[in-house]
Amino acid sequence: MNPFVYDIPTKVYFGRDQLGNLSAELAQFGRCVLLAYGGGSIKRIGLYDKIMTQLTESGFEVVELAGIEPNPRIESVRRGVALCKENSVDVILAVGGGSTIDAAKFVAAGACVDHDAWEFFGANAKPIERALPIVTILTLAATGSEMDTAGVISNPETEDKLGRLARPLLPRVSFLDPTLTYSVSPYQTACGAADILSHIMEVYFNTQEDLFMLDKMMEGLMQTVVKFGPVAVRDGENYEARANLMWAGSWAINGFLNGGKRKAWSCHPMEHELSASYDITHGLGLAILTPRWMKHCLSVGMVDKFVSFGVNVFGVDATLEPMAIAEEAIRRLEHFLFEELGLQRTLTEVGIGREKLAEMSRKACRYGDIRGFVTLTPEDVERIYEMSL
């Protein structure tokens, strides 16, 4: 069992009507706020007006970075960095889902250096030693960016979508109000649920020695997603479902579940190539790839983790043979993703063909084979893409 350091000081206001604390939290960092958001859904739901009223009444100077796209692009980050530098911004308030928060993170880091923000990514990435403080208001349960040190940025020029972890990127304060996700569409809700489930599975399926307690907590979180994902898809204003998905989303990826495990993730690097090349929704890409990846990995020697997953998450009959339990677990996962959440089942359905599979496979392994639950070579990755067509 590896040693580890647990250190997640993000303060979270969870529940309805907590936004009254926003000004007090921002004020500890300064008076000039960069308000970062996406395509305007925060205006439709009245959140933008609520925030602006509070901030202007409290005397903040507000600079706006609007229009951050899904799969956020380095160009948006560059715009934000320029705004921070021109206006001597003190703190960034990111209002939105993972895309907005991810972009805000690299704006925060970029504002503290002289080089271009894209240099934070890739094999010779520049260090991230400082960042402006980040406060978030979450409007989509999915990436967990509100409580972790990670972000992913796309560069359409190079067709790269690259992730980066750095301690200064951890949000200082996050507001999680489940009612702010009521208007998320059934499709985006489903993609979010698939993303959350994948974050847990990427850690759960692991050959390193486990802390049993963390495995049990992961199973509990996965049961939560399986139970409430479909409820939120059918009934967007179900508070219980939205609340469970939202808090599960943060804990799926804030690092607590790792407990010293150091294996690489598998489906995320494969998916990042799909959304880098085709701009599909991340959670959808994960949903399509994950069952195929499981089929690729399943063997007699690896069956134990599939058995726990099947029995403890999907309630598969524990008295069956291990391989039968594993296969049934994958079937139930498929049923969950493609029937209950209603996500598309194949790459073909979302307009992705064979044309870039080899190139994407090579790029997914740009830093070497993916050393996860089962090591994946570029050939393995291409096979999994093929299985997903």
Added chain:
Amino acid sequence: MNPFVYDIPTKVYFGRDQLGNLSAELAQFGRCVLLAYGGGSIKRIGLYDKIMTQLTESGFEVVELAGIEPNPRIESVRRGVALCKENSVDVILAVGGGSTIDAAKFVAAGACVDHDAWEFFGANAKPIERALPIVTILTLAATGSEMDTAGVISNPETEDKLGRLARPLLPRVSFLDPTLTYSVSPYQTACGAADILSHIMEVYFNTQEDLFMLDKMMEGLMQTVVKFGPVAVRDGENYEARANLMWAGSWAINGFLNGGKRKAWSCHPMEHELSASYDITHGLGLAILTPRWMKHCLSVGMVDKFVSFGVNVFGVDATLEPMAIAEEAIRRLEHFLFEELGLQRTLTEVGIGREKLAEMSRKACRYGDIRGFVTLTPEDVERIYEMSL
């Protein structure tokens, strides 16, 4: 579902051989360290020498507060406060279990005020606005004091044992090395496991609306204690068991599991009277009381939580009638506490008779009826004590 604030910034070094980071962590707070510890077990296991060598080599000035007793007393706190004031202590390093860390917390607070430390307790308690920073090295998995804002102090003069929560008491950094608990006796290990289980049950048995995900995580933590408590009792040097108990102990009570629930705890206030009057080990008192408290609370209207507990923690057959599941759950809990952990089953066995039951019942309700899972009047408390004889 109530809103809540999640805010647990304690940094935790978990696992073997992390103590090398101690000096660097202490140095951020200053150069004069109050080293607080208990009866000397840290000398027997070589930990004292290891710490002193590192601290003196790193140039710290070390003041010692030794001899903090189990069920720590206000007199030890007063001694510590005096040492802090005389020596202008910058940071407190508490090395031990919950008793040592609890005492250190009120030393830390007492060092920042002019009044006596006992005035932090009771109905007219003084506020705790500041405290010296606290760093802990945990040597016993039980109270969770290493990652929470709470402490309990005894006053033998008044036969009071009173708890207090205050934000400044939260340890800044805690070192959790499971190997430091290898030498904990089977009896103390059993008491620790019972304490951890009780912390979770006090939150789990609740009539307020739940976050399903937290209930599932609680069930996972309870399963962890049930699985590894007996292993650690039988085989003290089992790293897996010690590690699971240790990390479960922190998460049982650091506040994460509450998720906005506001009901009072039930068994803890009843137990505090036992250990205030008879100085018995807290975990043992909880073990004796808890099954009786459950029998007192069980009714058709309250049966659901017992059913989840029985099925999901102890694997009771879910097809039985609810009341049968509940009764079987209590039987399995008793088997766990009194057979597998080997704890004493009755108050009589530990030398407690009827003589103070009425007085203790009155004191347990000193702030009014205990408004927990089921509201307990002084008469109810006395009945539960009687059942425990």
